[in-house]
Amino acid sequence: MPDFRFFEPLGPLALGDLAKAVGAECPEAAAGLSIEGVAPLDRAGSQEVAFFADRRYAEALGATRAGACFVAPAHAERLPKACVALVTPEPQIAYVRACNALHRARLIPPCDSFVHPSAVLEEGVLLAPGAVVGPEAHIGRGTRIGANSVIGVGVTIGRDCEIGANVTVGFALIGDRVRLLAGARIGEAGFGVAGGREGAVDIPQLGRVILQDGVSVGVNSCIDRGAWDDTVIGENTKLDNLVQIAHNCRLGRNVLAAAHTGISGSTVVGDGARFGGRAGIADHVNIGAGATVLASGGVMRDIPAGEAWGGIPAMPARQWFRQVAALTKLAQGRSRDGRNEHE
Template sequence: MAAYTITDINNILKGELIGHTDQHIDGPEELLNAKCNHITFIGSNKYAKLWAESKACAAIINNNLTVEPSDNRALIKVKNADLAMAKLLELFNPETPGFETDIHPTAVIDKTATIGNSCKIGANCYVGKNVVLGNHVILYPNVCVFDETTIGNNSIVWSGTVIRERCIIGSYCIFHTNVSIGADGFGYRPSDNGKGLVKIPQIGNVIIGDYVEIGANSCVDRAKFSSTIIGNGCKIDNLVQIAHNSVMGQFCIMAGHSGLAGSVTLGDGVIIGGSASIKDHTTIESGATVGAGSGVMNNVKAGETVLGYPAQNARDMLKQWVAVRRFMKNQ
């Protein structure tokens, strides 16, 4: 792994260098786990007090914090330590697994498929009829892309992912291991005689915009009719469920174990906390936030934060929790 001087790193981050260290830095690390060859990060006063205990030779800190350098230990002050950390992690990011051949001989590619320039297709992949891969698409081993699906330029699909028929995937997307795109939506109705369930055919597809990232073992189901839609720039964590006919606006975030039931609509910039559940046919307007573990049963207004089960306005819910706590203390 490459090593850098504190000056090299500050030239990349363009921060304010305070103090100096002659130690070469060969990686980032958490404050209390860092060694003398590490750089660390301080984003709040909660962690600033741990600087004195840390063995790191340098730290990237928010410029509104009061932290002092020490002997052979330097600070780089920046506007946002989290964003600076992202730049630094790119610098130390190891190379991804390579390909000995662009298209592995065990890959099965239908003769009607269109493969763009400089694509890489790993061992045991399947690419179906009339599939279109844009330029620089990477399919890691054991990916299946079924008939009439389109994947845009520079998208990366990791092993075990299955993309069902007729899906439309944008450019610069990343699908991590074992993602399911375009499986049947969950639709059943009781039979006329009341003795069984009738499966509702799901004949739509999934449309995913550009720069979308979907975490491992997450599922995006195809629509009953029309399309399940994920807008540009959405980021979806591991183990997330997005049901049939849901529509996500641009730059939404869904944390792990959260889920949208059928026909949910999210505006732009909506944040869904971990393990939150959204009832079917619910609309959450742009800029709203759903707290972790919440259950949304009704529409949420733009910019509102909701908490609880069932979810309510965050301030109202916190007042209720305080009232209940006081009541319990007085019993």
């Protein structure tokens, strides 16, 4: 289930009512089943509903423990007997609607004070003018919150942290000695979109962001909360200005990312990896511990531990340098009229 500190449960709902609301077919015998939430196929329990729309997860479909699952007609027979098939031509769209029917993000309500009465501020916390602290937030001793920054509902921030001006933090658990410089955005919704007959639909993002001790996040950088899994930034990792970390990413300890680095969703980065300026990483890629992506490198596949890669698409650095040298020699061998001098 989503973390109740950040998401309000709206269930339970009868499965028949839920199926009708989202446009799926439900067997009459299962209409009274109580559904409390949504979850991925491999994590859902008997009172949760999942969906199947990607062949990569075919194995999880046959082993799921979900109480019900949105599936296309062709896949209904592949579900375990204990899982109710909710048949629909658009399983992911039905799942999106179910998310919205069963979970709602908790937002800061109207309040007469900038600091909600239920928030907990330890000794020595300093709030600059205009800072807002939401319900049930907890801020540790010695932490400083900059002007006009907003700390969302249920957020936990550790001790001796520095939160700059105009920072927003939501759906997040933050360790000690973390620095978030001006304009950083932590915990906003990741870029999840499902395509349907009526156009693109935003997929609710029900995960969190976890920043471990000693993390630094530069000016105007963004770290998105997970779609379901958490987005995790390991101890002492340092992110420069204008860095984008997408949903479900997991960065290890002591990772360094220079300005304009963009890491796409569900990428895993090992300890001590380094990214030059404007490095771009495709989704679902594994970057090994100690690996280096050179400036402007465009990574489309896994990088082994300790290797340096560059170019677009990225390849081992020595191979890239050889290719650049060969192309340079080829270009220099052409005359001004465009013909090769050796012809």
